[in-house]
Amino acid sequence: MKITVLSGGPRKTGRTKIAANYIAEKFNTELVDLSELILPVFTGEESQYENKAVKELQEKVRAAEGIVLLSPEYHGGMSGALKNALDFLNSEYFAQKSVALLTVAGGGKGGINTLNQLRVIMRALYANAIPKQLVLDPHCFNKEEGKLFDEPAALVKQLMDELTLYTKVTNQIRTENA
Template sequence: MNILIINGSPRETGRTTQVTREIHKSYQSSFLDLSQLSLPIFTGEPHQYETEEVQELIKKIEKGDGILLATPEYHGAMSGALKNAFDFLNSAYFAHKPVALLAVSGGGKGGINALNNLRTVTRALYANVLSKQLVLDPADILEKGTLRKNAADGIHELVNELTMYTQVSKQILEAKQNV
């Protein structure tokens, strides 16, 4: 089973990047780091799909059985880098895949708007978005992405639920193929 963690932040030193790198290390999952992937701005032109960066994005999404999406909240929505990445994809990459959502908030506005925005977009891609979601506040994050205990426990619960739904989803899809 392959759980893919996606860092939706374009910032190499941002809190979302720090947190997702720590989650990746802790759970030894696959990792797609948008702060390290220079995707072109989506125009819909066919030649864009031939770029190395877009091919890497597609391959990682295809291999993921379940996905944890993490984003900062920018102006009440997910990051533009993450939305741009989604624009290169379609429902074939997300259909029937369990997806967990995580927002890392900056100021005092929380991250719920980013989660709602992310939920809307991923549901439009036919992902099976988990009900459980998590917002981390700046106070939850210590040095280099290390989390306070309550935040680490929240991440653990979110990853466990994603793992459970991913296992069930894989079993159902395998049973359908054997019929």
């Protein structure tokens, strides 16, 4: 089963990158890191789809059977980097795929707005955003060692287990209806 992590954190370092790297390594997933894959600002012009980074993004998401979307929460919403990347993808890339949603917040009540925005966008793209979702606050990270503490890591495992379950069921239904 091919799971792709789309990390919407634009920073070269930071908690979103720590979480994305953890998922990619621990669960053997493909990582598309928007701090490294530099996309043009989406304008909708056809010529943009010839951009090498845009093609790479589209190929990796198309090949995925399940997807994890990660974003920091900036000013009550998802990162511009992730929204920009999603604008280059349409329902052709997401329809009937299981998607896990995870946000990295600054603390307090942060994160829920980003999760809600991602859920709305996934609905518009005909994706199946799984019920379980996750907010990781600053206290979830051991920033000095660049890793998650054990309890939040267990929550990430639960999220990935649910994504795996939904992806398997979706694949089985596709196979039976083929």
